[in-house]
Amino acid sequence: MEGQNNTMQPMDNDITLNEDKAQVEALFGKKALTQFEEAQQATSDAFFDIQAAQILAGLNQKKKAKIYRISSFRKLAIAASFIIFIAATYIFIESKKQNEFAKVKIEEIPTDEIDNYLVSNDWENELDWENTTLKEDAHIETLSNTILKDSN
Amino acid sequence: MQSDQALIIEFQASSNKEAPYTILLKRHQQKVYYQIKRMVSNHMDADDIAQQVWIKVWNKLDGFKMESEFSTWIFRIAYNETINFLQKQQKTSDHNVNEELIDYEQAAGSTDHPKSSQIQITLDTAIQQLPEKQRFVFMLRYFEEMNYEKIASITGTTVGGAKANYHQAIKKLEEFVKHA
Numbered sequence: 001m002e003g004q005n006n007t008m009q010p011m012d013n014d015i016t017l018n019e020d021k022a023q024v025e026a027l028f029g030k031k032a033l034t035q036f037e038e039a040q041q042a043t044s045d046a047f048f049d050i051q052a053a054q055i056l057a058g059l060n061q062k063k064k065a066k067i068y069r070i071s072s073f074r075k076l077a078i079a080a081s082f083i084i085f086i087a088a089t090y091i092f093i094e095s096k097k098q099n100e101f102a103k104v105k106i107e108e109i110p111t112d113e114i115d116n117y118l119v120s121n122d123w124e125n126e127l128d129w130e131n132t133t134l135k136e137d138a139h140i141e142t143l144s145n146t147i148l149k150d151s152n
Numbered sequence: 153m154q155s156d157q158a159l160i161i162e163f164q165a166s167s168n169k170e171a172p173y174t175i176l177l178k179r180h181q182q183k184v185y186y187q188i189k190r191m192v193s194n195h196m197d198a199d200d201i202a203q204q205v206w207i208k209v210w211n212k213l214d215g216f217k218m219e220s221e222f223s224t225w226i227f228r229i230a231y232n233e234t235i236n237f238l239q240k241q242q243k244t245s246d247h248n249v250n251e252e253l254i255d256y257e258q259a260a261g262s263t264d265h266p267k268s269s270q271i272q273i274t275l276d277t278a279i280q281q282l283p284e285k286q287r288f289v290f291m292l293r294y295f296e297e298m299n300y301e302k303i304a305s306i307t308g309t310t311v312g313g314a315k316a317n318y319h320q321a322i323k324k325l326e327e328f329v330k331h332a
Contacts, residue, residue: 017297023322024294027329028278032271036279037295040189048181051199055177055206056170062207 156222163213173213177206180223183296184230190291191234193280201237205230220305227306231288238284278328286321293318 025033154162156179159172166172184205189198208229216225279287289307292298298306304314 017293017299020293020318020322021297024290024325027322027325028271028275032269032275033294035269035272036275040186043185043195048178048185051185051202052174052177052181055203056174058203058207059170059210 157218160213160216160218160222164216169210169213173210176209176222180226181206183223184226187227187288187291187296188230188234190295191284191288192237197237201230201233205233208233221302224302224305227292227302228308231306234288235284274329274332278325278332281328282321282324286317286324289314289317290321 154172154175156176159176162172163169163176181202185198185202188201188205189195192198192201205226209226212229216222279290282290285307289303292303292306293300300311300314300318303318304311307314307317309317
């Protein structure tokens with residue numbers, strides 16, 4: 001039955017196709033329709049060969065362009081990611097250093113280390129000068145206190 | 153002669169895709185071009201659209217699952233490309249049927265084309281005033297002699313829808329002839 005249906009289908013289609021075509025031909029005539037179709041098909045003999053060659057050439061160009069674009073894009077992407085990686089590492093290390101420095105309290109630093117640091121930076125003299133100033137200030141204060149007591 | 157299906161399998165399986173593609177191109181090239189030319193009337197536009205269609209075929213053929221015939225699939229691409237072109241053309245410029253009619257008369261008057269006649273001009277104008285989908289269906293049915301199942305697959309509609317499109321096109325052509 002299935003085979004019969006398959007063989008019947010094209011016949012049915014042929015009948016309806018002929019009916020459908022006849023409706024149009026009744027309106028315009030077969031000649032006008034044939035001429036219309038001939039006008040659509042009026043191309044030079046070589047047209048389709050040229051068109052095929054153009055399509056294939058276009059595809060080859062596209063393929064080449066595509067390969068070039070992908071490789072240059074990859075190169076750029078690799079270079080960009082490398083630069084980003086280096087920059088990110090540098091920023092990370094620097095910020096970590098700063099944080100560590102900020103976190104250390106003065107009480108936690110051994111005195112020897114501070115002394116060494118001051119010696120190496122020639123800050124000792126400055127420190128002595130500060131001590132001398134402090135001592136002199138204290139001496140002036142005791143003197144003024146004695147004068148006040150005497151006056152009383 | 154290798155079938156379309158065998159050529160598609162070869163295209164999808166091998167790295168040398170150009171050989172099977174070229175055979176498919178040469179086999180279906182004319183029908184695709186003629187259908188587009190019937191729709192847009194202008195040779196240069198038809199050539200451009202046809203080339204776009206074949207580039208799409210190259211790009212999409214690897215994913216073609218052979219659920220329909222290759223010819224149905226390629227006509228569907230041609231349908232989409234042509235409709236897109238016509239819609240863009242309508243947006244960019246007012247489509248003037250009279251201008252086309254003059255072009256047609258001039259072309260028909262040249263020695264390369266059949267002689268101009270009133271009925272031919274009426275036919276050309278009548279076809280041009282049909283809505284794009286009805287025009288496409290009409291061309292496939294009358295000139296390509298396709299069955300409605302195939303037309304429905306190409307235009308993305310039902311068989312009933314394709315039949316309705318064809319008969320609406322005939323009605324419009326009748327009305328045009330009456331008032332011409």
